[in-house]
Amino acid sequence: MSKNSLSITDNRTGKIYEVPIENETINTKYLREIKINPTDLGLLTYDPAFVNTSICKSTITYIDGDNGILEHCGYPIEELAEQSTFLETAYLILHRQLPTKNELDKWINDITLHTFIHENVKKLMEGFRYDAHPMGMFVSTLAALSTFYPEAKLIFDEELRRKQILRLIGKVPTVAAFAYRHTKGMPYVYPDNDLSFVGNYLNMMFKIAELRYKPHPVLEKALDILFILHIDHEQNCSTTAMRVVGSSHADPFSAAAAAAAALYGPLHGGANEAVLTMLDQIGSINNIPQFIKTVKDGKGKLMGFGHRVYKNYDPRARIIKKLADQVFDITGRNPKLEIALELERIALQDEYFIKRKLYPNVDFYSGLIYKAMGFPTDFFPVLFAIPRTAGWISHWQEMILDPEQKIARPRQIYLGSQKRKYTPISRRG
Numbered sequence: 449m450s451k452n453s454l455s456i457t458d459n460r461t462g463k464i465y466e467v468p469i470e471n472e473t474i475n476t477k478y479l480r481e482i483k484i485n486p487t488d489l490g491l492l493t494y495d496p497a498f499v500n501t502s503i504c505k506s507t508i509t510y511i512d513g514d515n516g517i518l519e520h521c522g523y524p525i526e527e528l529a530e531q532s533t534f535l536e537t538a539y540l541i542l543h544r545q546l547p548t549k550n551e552l553d554k555w556i557n558d559i560t561l562h563t564f565i566h567e568n569v570k571k572l573m574e575g576f577r578y579d580a581h582p583m584g585m586f587v588s589t590l591a592a593l594s595t596f597y598p599e600a601k602l603i604f605d606e607e608l609r610r611k612q613i614l615r616l617i618g619k620v621p622t623v624a625a626f627a628y629r630h631t632k633g634m635p636y637v638y639p640d641n642d643l644s645f646v647g648n649y650l651n652m653m654f655k656i657a658e659l660r661y662k663p664h665p666v667l668e669k670a671l672d673i674l675f676i677l678h679i680d681h682e683q684n685c686s687t688t689a690m691r692v693v694g695s696s697h698a699d700p701f702s703a704a705a706a707a708a709a710a711l712y713g714p715l716h717g718g719a720n721e722a723v724l725t726m727l728d729q730i731g732s733i734n735n736i737p738q739f740i741k742t743v744k745d746g747k748g749k750l751m752g753f754g755h756r757v758y759k760n761y762d763p764r765a766r767i768i769k770k771l772a773d774q775v776f777d778i779t780g781r782n783p784k785l786e787i788a789l790e791l792e793r794i795a796l797q798d799e800y801f802i803k804r805k806l807y808p809n810v811d812f813y814s815g816l817i818y819k820a821m822g823f824p825t826d827f828f829p830v831l832f833a834i835p836r837t838a839g840w841i842s843h844w845q846e847m848i849l850d851p852e853q854k855i856a857r858p859r860q861i862y863l864g865s866q867k868r869k870y871t872p873i874s875r876r877g
């Protein structure tokens with residue numbers, strides 16, 4: 449019997465099964481051999497919300513949630529945030545290695561050549577109501593992009609796949625900015641390819657009448673760091689949506705729209721928006737104890753706290769907290785920061801949060817920075833989606849090229865009615 453295995457005794461039959469352990473994991477296909485009768489389906493596993501299930505092998509992102517560690521292709525997030533740029537990190541997670549100077553220059557140039565969107569995409573966006581949620585516009589427009597690039601369906605053509613990757617990363621800031629301008633009733637600003645990725649994005653968002661928009665270098669750098677921090681987080685809800693939809697061989701724009709829809713929810717990318725709403729509701733430091741009591745009574749959540757994987761301080765939240773000071777030096781201090789700091793202090797000392805290992809996550813402080821930079825609250829999930837698109841597309845490509853992957857199709861435990869005869873409506877009730 450191999451040491452790297454699990455012996456399972458089926459007490460119904462007395463049979464013993466040996467299941468190999470690889471990478472601290474057992475492959476559930478072996479459980480299908482555990483059955484009473486040869487015609488039985490075999491044992492299934494039950495794991496709602498995939499709490500203890502690996503759905504793939506990946507070489508992109510490593511997280512050690514107990515120790516608060518996040519690495520992309522082996523590089524700690526702290527080093528990437530300090531020394532890399534968003535586009536370089538995007539190259540890293542797609543190619544699994546840092547680019548040379550020439551490779552990086554070409555990569556930046558290639559992305560920059562894909563920042564414009566078709567005029568009909570603009571017209572499509574003009575059709576949204578004036579008060580449409582920017583994330584709703586973003587999700588729908590991503591899906592619509594698939595109709596502009598029908599060749600994106602040819603997902604096994606390497607060159608075409610690369611083209612869609614460039615298009616997605618290059619165009620999402622433009623779609624995001626157009627969604628913002630639409631809600632403001634302001635004319636769309638076309639991309640300026642002389643600016644950096646983030647500089648151009650800020651230009652499309654905030655340019656008004658000036659001849660040339662000049663992003664503030666500190667704010668431009670801060671947003672670039674925020675984009676690095678949000679670029680990927682392995683099998684989170686939206687990335688899983690990207691993989692699941694992509695597994696049916698849908699084109700990457702449709703799959704990315706599904707991923708963005710998953711990100712929209714307040715338990716995921718919508719949490720930073722929910723944090724600001726929560727801070728507004730709390731209103732002042734004096735109301736914090738009462739608010740904490742409400743949370744502990746199960747009447748709501750402390751938004752921006754807790755994580756499925758991190759049972760320690762989210763390393764991204766630590767970096768963002770420091771970044772906030774640099775941004776507030778330029779923009780002025782957001783009064784809600786005091787509430788957030790005090791909320792964190794109280795929560796981290798409270799038995800309820802300690803026992804459940806609830807710490808601030810990436811969303812707790814990011815919204816405050818976005819707000820200080822002039823982004824409206826309902827726009828925060830879109831700011832998350834821009835960099836995460838690079839993560840989604842990296843996972844999508846990894847999944848497409850993985851020979852062990854198939855169309856995602858989980859099983860269920862059926863607990864409904866047994867077979868029964870159809871009753872005509874005249875004889876019911």
Ligand code: ACO
Pocket residue numbers: 714715716717719743748749750751752753754755756757804806809810811
């Ligand atoms: N406030 C209060 N209690 C919480 C919180 C919270 N933010 N998060 C978890 N808990 C409690 C749960 O009620 C549960 O308590 P119980 O054991 O008494 O029932 C316990 O902690 C465990 O929580 P789960 O819901 O089992 O944790 P799960 O891994 O399913 O959820 C999640 C993780 C969704 C992030 C959750 O912590 C949450 O809703 N947080 C607030 C929303 C948020 O900030 N989301 C952003 C996540 S990061 C991201 O997506 C980028």
